[in-house]
Amino acid sequence: MSGHIIETMMLTKKYGDFTAVDQLEMTVDEGEIFGFLGPNGAGKTTTILMLMGLSVPSSGTAKVVGYDIVEESREIRKVASVLPEYSSLYGELTAYENLDYIGKLNDIPKEEREDRVEEMLEIVRMSEWADSKLESFSRGMKQRVGIAAALIKEPKVAFFDEPTLGLDPIGTKEIRELIIRLNKEQDLTAVLTSHLLPEIQMTCSRVGIINKGRMVVTETLENLSKEMTGAEDRSVEFRLSDVPQGLIGELEAISGVKSVTQENGRLYVYSGIDSDYDVSKTITDHGAVILMMRPREYTLEEIFMKYYEEG
Amino acid sequence: MAGTLTVAQKELRDQFGSKRFLILFGLVLLLSTLAAYQGVDFIRDNTAAGFVYIFSGTQMSFSFIQTMVYFGPLLGLALGFDAINKERANGTLSILLGQPIFRDSVINGKFLAGATALATLVVGTIVIMSGVAIPLLGFGPTFTEASKIIVLMLLTIIYLVFWMCLGILYSVLTKRTSTSIMASIATWLTFSIVITILASVVSGFLAPLPGGEFRVQTEDGRFQMTPEFMEAMQKRNAIMSNIRKISPTNLYQDAASDILGVAGGFMRGMGFQQFQRTLTLGEALAANWANIAAIVVGLVICFAGSYILFLRSEIRPGE
Numbered sequence: 001m002s003g004h005i006i007e008t009m010m011l012t013k014k015y016g017d018f019t020a021v022d023q024l025e026m027t028v029d030e031g032e033i034f035g036f037l038g039p040n041g042a043g044k045t046t047t048i049l050m051l052m053g054l055s056v057p058s059s060g061t062a063k064v065v066g067y068d069i070v071e072e073s074r075e076i077r078k079v080a081s082v083l084p085e086y087s088s089l090y091g092e093l094t095a096y097e098n099l100d101y102i103g104k105l106n107d108i109p110k111e112e113r114e115d116r117v118e119e120m121l122e123i124v125r126m127s128e129w130a131d132s133k134l135e136s137f138s139r140g141m142k143q144r145v146g147i148a149a150a151l152i153k154e155p156k157v158a159f160f161d162e163p164t165l166g167l168d169p170i171g172t173k174e175i176r177e178l179i180i181r182l183n184k185e186q187d188l189t190a191v192l193t194s195h196l197l198p199e200i201q202m203t204c205s206r207v208g209i210i211n212k213g214r215m216v217v218t219e220t221l222e223n224l225s226k227e228m229t230g231a232e233d234r235s236v237e238f239r240l241s242d243v244p245q246g247l248i249g250e251l252e253a254i255s256g257v258k259s260v261t262q263e264n265g266r267l268y269v270y271s272g273i274d275s276d277y278d279v280s281k282t283i284t285d286h287g288a289v290i291l292m293m294r295p296r297e298y299t300l301e302e303i304f305m306k307y308y309e310e311g
Numbered sequence: 312m313a314g315t316l317t318v319a320q321k322e323l324r325d326q327f328g329s330k331r332f333l334i335l336f337g338l339v340l341l342l343s344t345l346a347a348y349q350g351v352d353f354i355r356d357n358t359a360a361g362f363v364y365i366f367s368g369t370q371m372s373f374s375f376i377q378t379m380v381y382f383g384p385l386l387g388l389a390l391g392f393d394a395i396n397k398e399r400a401n402g403t404l405s406i407l408l409g410q411p412i413f414r415d416s417v418i419n420g421k422f423l424a425g426a427t428a429l430a431t432l433v434v435g436t437i438v439i440m441s442g443v444a445i446p447l448l449g450f451g452p453t454f455t456e457a458s459k460i461i462v463l464m465l466l467t468i469i470y471l472v473f474w475m476c477l478g479i480l481y482s483v484l485t486k487r488t489s490t491s492i493m494a495s496i497a498t499w500l501t502f503s504i505v506i507t508i509l510a511s512v513v514s515g516f517l518a519p520l521p522g523g524e525f526r527v528q529t530e531d532g533r534f535q536m537t538p539e540f541m542e543a544m545q546k547r548n549a550i551m552s553n554i555r556k557i558s559p560t561n562l563y564q565d566a567a568s569d570i571l572g573v574a575g576g577f578m579r580g581m582g583f584q585q586f587q588r589t590l591t592l593g594e595a596l597a598a599n600w601a602n603i604a605a606i607v608v609g610l611v612i613c614f615a616g617s618y619i620l621f622l623r624s625e626i627r628p629g630e
Contacts, residue, residue, distance in 0.1 A: 092325065
């Protein structure tokens, strides 16, 4: 298994002429929360459906918990769970009945099932509404019951497909914290998909960015951010006490400085990180005082956009 | 198998709890109980009539068989038309199939639950009708009559399950429940009403009645139909009855009426042979085996089709 709980090899899915997932390569390690990021229609859900054995790949293959997704999909469904996007449990059943049904489908014996349903409802804080019908719940509550249903089989890995879609900020926070807690307390490996960056930023240790069915990059969030800001030029904003004559010309002469512009009393120096020392020194040598110096860092939003556009 | 039974159990609970099923059951019970009262009246007035008239009805009344002919397709289709596509539309299918069950457990379980619900409906209706009739009449069915009623019961269950399987097939073929419900209603109307209209139009076209005088006066002053007219009428009837045979409702009606051994119902016979034909159960089955086989074959084709299509279908995002 080589430490990877999920491993795909050239995984491809075509619907007619449309290629939803294109030679996807990805690995997820045991115990991590992996963020699967990409715009709508990038192929995230299709990938998950294939990994759960619900959809058959057109070519390529993958292993989940060591089982082949085509040959041993039923084994996978014993140890992996999915909380599908837009999905719902049965509206006409109560929260308890829904979980009980899922438990039965997993062949959990009656007594153990009763205990586990209670426990799961406790974990997602829905015990109070155990006997209310699912259709009477808010989206956030439904999602919590959905997570409980996904956990009833005590899976090794769980796929959460856009778990916070359509939730209010409080609901979003609750779900996010729940997933982190499950990861820590129950050693659950989680794959979380989202098209929203902050979502991933706050929960995941590692992200894979997918676009048009292809994995564009897989990296830890830190590295991703470093990679973007380290090597490349960026703009540094200066607020100075005054801008002496000739300063701009001299700054432009420093090697590594690409351009200098003055706007609204601010100076924007476009350069690499190595030139920062020389730039500041030149300014103070001219008798001006630096009131503020702020390198404009790439937000993850921009990293994200960059990869989206590349794909 | 465990998965199948779990699904069946859940689906059966859904069926019995659904307003749809309760409304249809109520409607069938109402019509059947009324038919039972009429049957009791008829039997009291005609000493030659046996207990089975409770179910077959009389020339001019509405019977259990008639209820099944007209509402049977609706009952069966109503229990099947959204079996699969409702799960797709609600997004429950991916959660259900995300459990460690074989995919066929889902469709087998739904079939089992629907068939059980329909069997309960038929048995329940027949028991209640008997429960109404026996105290009023003061006597019950003889052994022969009871066996006829049991065979009728089985035939009715198979007939209703056939319609349910057609409904399940629609639910596999269509994405939306609104499409499959329209297909179901169209099917129901076609086989219970349109086919009869079609039969008369086609037969009129293929066997036009000769023009001119349709009757002649014989020497003793009575009127008689002309031979040409008689021939055209017979031809027309033959064509009509063949077209009617396309419809499972008519196959069922013919078989069911023969099993009870009486020509019942206002649509059948049109003659004055109320007590002339009394087939034994064996004779009835021998005469109608093709009809019964056609219904069974239809059931098997619809279910096998749904089964194969469902197993091969894709689970798309959002389902």
